[in-house]
Amino acid sequence: MEKKKPAGQPDKRQAIINGALALFARDGYTRASLDAIAAEAGVSNRTIYNHFNDKAELFQTVIQESTQRVADTVVDVIDRHLSKVVDLETDLVDLGLAWLAVLTSDLAPHFALIRQINAETEHIPPAALRLWQDTGPGRVRRELAARLRQIADRGHLTIDDPTRAAGHLMLLISADNLADRAMLNDKDEVTAMVSAGVHVFLYGYKR
Amino acid sequence: MEKKKPAGQPDKRQAIINGALALFARDGYTRASLDAIAAEAGVSNRTIYNHFNDKAELFQTVIQESTQRVADTVVDVIDRHLSKVVDLETDLVDLGLAWLAVLTSDLAPHFALIRQINAETEHIPPAALRLWQDTGPGRVRRELAARLRQIADRGHLTIDDPTRAAGHLMLLISADNLADRAMLNDKDEVTAMVSAGVHVFLYGYKR
DNA sequence: ACCCGATTACATCGTCCGTTGCATTTCATG
DNA sequence: CATGAAATGCAACGGACGATGTAATCGGGT
Known part of the structure; x- marks a missing residue:
């Protein structure tokens, strides 16, 4: 009774977006x-066209939605690990582990979607492409850069x-991920990868 | 007379592979x-089926061919810059610049093809995927690793x-390339990126 | 000049897909 | 219970695409 289907507008749109994300990411x-x-969204074909004008619009909406979600979580991860630094190396390693945990979380499909975007570059309107860059990886990058600047100002690094x-x-942090994604399931390998990456970063920007 | 069309078998197959590479890479x-x-290959539709059983086989052939070509050149670039090291930093920077030059050479389509492969992972037979990993990026990685081991053994680095x-x-070396590929055309930005990357690597693995 | 395999143009088949129209059903709201 | 907006099922269209068959053509080797 709680979850009776409200024939109305409410969450159908979200179901469509989620299903579209799953299939766009995979296929x-x-x-x-x-x-x-x-079918994936448990919705009629026709209903999709009640919410989106065409396939392209649905695709762009999925990109924006998913990008927003993931950027929020990753920015949160960054803030949680770098707002107050006690031991820089262990904090960076923890950040890396938390970061990689996102890749295998329920947001995993997003990163498959990113690979699709990278492949489809030539067929996506440049405006949408720039918007994604800016609200997604760009935003994360800026957030991390700001934190690093703080750390550098305190004299821990030279940046x-x-x-x-x-x-x-x-x-x-995610070096080997690009070569072999299956490795994300081996906890020891992940920590080894992150530790090694952080070590290089730390000594690369030391003093 | 020199370039008369030999109705026979000779280079049609290669033309098909080249054309297929161009289109698979872009689309x-x-x-x-x-x-x-x-059309791109200047060949009849039917002729393709005289050389390949189906689209999938053509795709795999294109991947193998292009991977072989590019791996050969990149391995050559590595050998040419790291066989004898005089000044490690400048040699690594030169290597990086030569490396990135390949990305904008006539082999550029290959790297668009790689993005397609990364996106299509779920739809490519694992055997073909492993073969590509091994003869392409894997081989390059092993070659570079061997050179780095030599350098480390001579005491320049700790690896x-x-x-x-x-x-x-x-x-x-190619850090910003993943974020913004348009930057490859700005020579100054490229050298800045490579220099910064090499610097971090060098001090990250300094003894 | 003849032969034979490669190539070509053309036609066709079956299938899948994006999109739309329409009639029907569903359900929250008043 | 009546209303209306939303959702659904169904059918259909026009087009594109992979794949195959066939007959004609081309061109080099004997």
Whole structure:
């Protein structure tokens, strides 16, 4: 009784977006059919067109939604680990582990979606592409850069270009992830990767 | 007379592979139609089926061919810059610049193809995926790791895991490339990125 | 000049997909 | 209970695409 279906507008739209995210992430824009998305969302094909004008609009909406969600969580992870630094190395390692935990969380499909975006670059309107860059990875990068600047100002590191340093740290933390994603399931390998990455970052920007 | 069309087998197959590479790289596996590939290759649709059983086989062939080509050149770049080291930092920077030059050379489509592969992971037979990993990025990584081990043995660096170090160097050299590929056209930005990346790598693995 | 395999143009089949129209059903609201 | 907006099921369209068959054409090797 609690979850009776409200025939009205409420959460159908969200269900569509979630289902579309799952299929776009796995199959890509072209391969993911609207019928399959409708089935995944537990919704009629026709209903999708009551909420979105066409497939492209749905795709862009999915990108924005998912990007917003993930950016929020990652920014939160950054703030939680770098707002007050006690021991820089262990704090950075913890940050890296928490970061990678997001990759295997329920937000995992988002990162498959990102790979789709990176592949579809030529077929996505540049405006949407810039918007994504700015509210997604760009925002995370800026947040991390700001934290690094604080840390540098306290004399722990020497950073001339915090934005670039933020990029370096992001890459070093998840280095092997780009080569072999299956490794994310081995806890020991993950900590080894993060520790090594943080170590290089720390000594690379030492003093 | 020199370039008379030999109606026979010779280079049609190569033309098909080249055309398919161009279209697969830009449009992805599903979006790239065989008619478009045939047109791009200056070849009849039917001829493609004289050389390949189906679209999937053509795709895998293209991946193997292009991967082989690019891995050869990149390995060559590595050997040319790290076989004899005079000044490690400038040699690494030169390596990085030569590396990035490949990304904008005539082999550029290959890296768009890689993004397609990364997106299509779920739809490519694992065997083909492993083969690609091994003959492509894996081979490059091993080659670079071997060179780094030599350098470390001579006392210039402290490297416990050369393979991981190779991964770090590859990422640090092309750091910003993942975020903004348009930057590859600005020579100053490229050298700044490479210099910064090499610097972090060098001090990160300093003895 | 002849032959044979490669190539081509063309036509076709079956399928899937995006999109729309329409009639029907569902349910919260008043 | 009546109303209306939202959702659904169904059918259909136009188009694109992978794949195959066939007959004609081309061009080099004997």
